[in-house]
Amino acid sequence: MSTAGSGAVRLRALPGWLGPLGWLVLLLALSLGMGWLEGLLRLVEPDSRQVLYARASFLALLGQHVLVVGVASLAAVLLGVGGALAVTRPAGRDFLPLVSQLASIGQTFPPVAVLALAVPALGFGTLPIIVALLLYGLLPIVRNTLAGIQGIDPDVHEAARGMGMTRGQILRQVELPLAAPVILAGVRTSVTINVATAAIGATVGASNLGDPIISGIVNGNTAYVLQGALLIGLLAITVDSAFERLQRRVGRRGVQ
Amino acid sequence: MIELFEVTKRFGEEVAVDGISLRVEKGELCVLVGTSGCGKSTTLRMINRLIEHSDGEIHLNGQPVRTFDEVALRRRIGYVIQSTGLFPHWTVARNIGLVPRLLKWPRGEVRERVEALMALLGLPVAEFADKYPHQLSGGQAQRVGVARALAADPEILLMDEPFGALDPITREALQHELLDLQARLHKTIVFVTHDMDEALRLADRLVVMRQGRIVQQGPPLELLHEPVDDFVASMLGGEERGLKEAALTRVRDRMLPLGPRLLAHERVAAQAPLHQALSLMLWHRVDRLTVVDDDDIPIGELSLRRLVGSKS
Numbered sequence: 344m345s346t347a348g349s350g351a352v353r354l355r356a357l358p359g360w361l362g363p364l365g366w367l368v369l370l371l372a373l374s375l376g377m378g379w380l381e382g383l384l385r386l387v388e389p390d391s392r393q394v395l396y397a398r399a400s401f402l403a404l405l406g407q408h409v410l411v412v413g414v415a416s417l418a419a420v421l422l423g424v425g426g427a428l429a430v431t432r433p434a435g436r437d438f439l440p441l442v443s444q445l446a447s448i449g450q451t452f453p454p455v456a457v458l459a460l461a462v463p464a465l466g467f468g469t470l471p472i473i474v475a476l477l478l479y480g481l482l483p484i485v486r487n488t489l490a491g492i493q494g495i496d497p498d499v500h501e502a503a504r505g506m507g508m509t510r511g512q513i514l515r516q517v518e519l520p521l522a523a524p525v526i527l528a529g530v531r532t533s534v535t536i537n538v539a540t541a542a543i544g545a546t547v548g549a550s551n552l553g554d555p556i557i558s559g560i561v562n563g564n565t566a567y568v569l570q571g572a573l574l575i576g577l578l579a580i581t582v583d584s585a586f587e588r589l590q591r592r593v594g595r596r597g598v599q
Numbered sequence: 600m601i602e603l604f605e606v607t608k609r610f611g612e613e614v615a616v617d618g619i620s621l622r623v624e625k626g627e628l629c630v631l632v633g634t635s636g637c638g639k640s641t642t643l644r645m646i647n648r649l650i651e652h653s654d655g656e657i658h659l660n661g662q663p664v665r666t667f668d669e670v671a672l673r674r675r676i677g678y679v680i681q682s683t684g685l686f687p688h689w690t691v692a693r694n695i696g697l698v699p700r701l702l703k704w705p706r707g708e709v710r711e712r713v714e715a716l717m718a719l720l721g722l723p724v725a726e727f728a729d730k731y732p733h734q735l736s737g738g739q740a741q742r743v744g745v746a747r748a749l750a751a752d753p754e755i756l757l758m759d760e761p762f763g764a765l766d767p768i769t770r771e772a773l774q775h776e777l778l779d780l781q782a783r784l785h786k787t788i789v790f791v792t793h794d795m796d797e798a799l800r801l802a803d804r805l806v807v808m809r810q811g812r813i814v815q816q817g818p819p820l821e822l823l824h825e826p827v828d829d830f831v832a833s834m835l836g837g838e839e840r841g842l843k844e845a846a847l848t849r850v851r852d853r854m855l856p857l858g859p860r861l862l863a864h865e866r867v868a869a870q871a872p873l874h875q876a877l878s879l880m881l882w883h884r885v886d887r888l889t890v891v892d893d894d895d896i897p898i899g900e901l902s903l904r905r906l907v908g909s910k911s
Contacts, residue, residue: 502684505649505757506697506747507673520688 359588366581373577374401377570384566394566396555401574408551408578411469412541415476416534422477423484423533424526428514431492443489450482454540462547472544479540480533487529491522524594531586538579542571552578600625601646601755601787606655608641608811615641617811618655623804625754626785632798632834633808639791642808643757646789647676659755674698677748677756677786681763683740685732691717691743692728698751716746719780738769745777749784758790762797774800795834799823799843807831819847845874853906854890854899862897863887869898876901 373380377395384394423446430439454475461471495518503513542553552575559567601623608616616638623629631639644650646657648669657664664672685694692713699709717724720742732740741761748756762770774797781788792798798805799819806816807830815827823844826832836843851869867876867888876888886903 496682496684496687498680498682498684499686501649502678502680503686505647505673505678505680505684507670507675507701508697509670512701517686521686 359591363581363585363588366577366584370405370574370577370581371402374405374574377401380570384569387569388564388566391564391566394564396558396567396570398558399550399554401552401570404550404552404554405574405578407469407549408538408541408553408575411472411544411549411551412476412534412537415473415541416480416530416537418473418477419480419484419533419537420530423481423529424488427485427488427492431489432510439489442485446482446485449478452478454479455543455546458543458547467548469544469549471547472541472549475544476537476541480537483529483532483536484526485529487532488522488526491525491529492518494525495521524590527586527590527593531583531590534586535579535583538582539575542575600658600660601789602656602658602661603642604656604658606642606645606652606657608638608645608650609653614811616645616652619808619811619813620655621806621813621816623787623789625787627803628781628788628790628801629804629806630790630792630798630802631806631808632792632795634834635793637808638811639808640759643759643789643791646755647673647678647757649673674701674751675753675755677751677753679741679744679748679756679758679761681760683732683744685740685743685747687732690729690731691722691735692724694732694743695746695750697747702751704751712750713746716749719749720746720776722746736769737765738773741765741773742776745780749786754787756786756788758788760792761790763792763794770797777801795836796843796846799835799847807834820844823847842874842877845877846872848873850876850890850901851899853908854901855905856899857897858900860900863889863900865889866891866895866897867901868893873906876906880906 381395388394426442429435430442457475457478458471461474465471465474499517499521500513503517508516541551542556544551545553545557552571555567555571556575559565559569559571601621603619603621605618605620606616607614607618619638619642621629621642631642633639641650645652646659646664648664648667659667659672686697689697692710695716696709696713699712704712713728714724717727722739722742727735727739727743732743735743744761748758762773765773778801790798790801802819804816805819805822807814807822809830815822815831822831823835823840826835832840849869850867850871850873853873854869863885865879865883865885865888867879867890869890869892879888880886880903888901889897890899890901892898
């Protein structure tokens with residue numbers, strides 16, 4: 344009985360995940376088999392000797408790209424959610440305006456400028472781009488976490504205290520679950536933007552899917568630019584649709 | 600038993616509660632009533648230390664509330680608020696079981712307790728246990744709120760305008776349910792409201808507050824008959840106090856046994872409040888009613904003279 348039940352659940356849950364999975368399969372297929380598109384790319388660049396970017400495998404570049412975005416986003420989530428939660432506690436409330444301003448400044452500061460400043464301090468390579476993405480991705484997460492926590496009905500908070508929940512219990516059992524859909528929306532925005540922004544890391548020697556683009560611009564080879572852009576676009580869509588599914592799952596529990 | 604000794608609460612310069620003393624006996628339903636901003640909610644919230652008092656002492660069964668751990672204290676005191684404050688992401692059953700779970704009751708006991716409370720408050724388990732708060736009507740949600748407050752069987756119940764947001768019909772139904780519950784459970788209840796009819800209907804002891812002070816306290820009838828000043832008199836209904844009093848008196852207390860005369864045509868229930876009998880007389884333009892019991896069997900009669908309380 345129970346296996347049949349869980350089987351039914353799995354069947355119901357699967358179609359929703361087909362979207363992100365489909366994009367993922369397409370992304371991996373193109374990373375491995377960009378050669379299939381050689382004919383098409385030839386149409387774009389009929390005069391070039393080479394139309395397929397060959398300095399590194401696309402799969403390795405994709406891996407690097409995902410790693411950089413993943414590390415930067417994870418750090419941004421920890422820092423952003425942690426910071427926003429800290430300033431919504433009674434003890435940290437004085438810092439609330441400061442933190443939301445800092446996060447706004449992080450967003451207005453162009454990532455290219457962060458790179459320019461970070462390279463002298465951190466050297467070339469992957470580290471400066473991670474720092475740039477972290478700063479850039481912080482705002483949506485901080486802003487949404489603040490909005491999610493502050494959007495909770497004050498009476499729910501009052502009741503939680505009145506029932507005798509400790510601060511930790513209120514945070515874990517009430518505030519975080521209620522704010523989760525809003526926080527997740529912020530993380531989704533942050534990660535999706537960073538998937539695209541990470542490409543500029545190629546200008547400071549981080550090898551990722553930005554490489555073919557930069558190389559294409561430098562060498563005047565539009566086909567290279569297209570290949571990089573295509574994979575970055577697919578990655579962004581994959582990530583975004585996965586988050587969309589996740590949001591639906593989180594948002595479905597009770598609260599409308 | 601709850602005792603307040605010269606309790607004061609200041610928010611900065613402003614004095615919200617000004618040296619009030621109050622004693623609520625075990626099993627008593629004490630209603631704090633007053634205009635908005637008179638300090639009645641603040642007083643309530645100082646008892647479970649959601650607000651810390653500035654001066655004076657608050658005792659629970661003879662022990663100062665400050666000596667309790669505040670979280671442990673609140674788990675011992677039921678708390679109901681106007682907007683219910685139910686957790687929107689939890690089912691009805693999970694909401695009700697909150698405090699027993701916080702107290703680490705075994706899972707089976709929590710479930711039994713939740714089901715017992717749902718039955719007590721007229722919420723069929725099969726229909727409501729798995730619903731979320733946004734699927735409930737106002738009255739159902741507040742029943743869940745009351746069930747949650749009663750879950751760990753607290754001796755004391757604090758209710759902050761619990762029925763204030765409900766329509767008049769639901770409000771009256773819940774007031775009667777509360778009285779029925781109280782008759783069975785004998786909790787010590789402090790109930791805050793600005794609705795004088797509600798206060799009169801529920802209170803064993805009525806406490807009228809104004810600008811952070813207690814103006815008068817005592818049994819409702821005593822306040823009706825002997826208000827200390829014009830403020831209390833007008834709070835209690837001014838010229839309409841006669842009707843308020845009639846609402847507190849039952850027909851059975853004024854009726855005469857059946858006499859030799861013919862039964863009057865119009866009937867009134869013995870359990871009905873007196874103002875309802877008066878209304879019937881006005882409506883039907885008669886001065887005599889037949890009093891019937893719950894089974895609609897005549898048991899007495901009520902004349903206008905008896906109703907208004909003439910001695911002859």
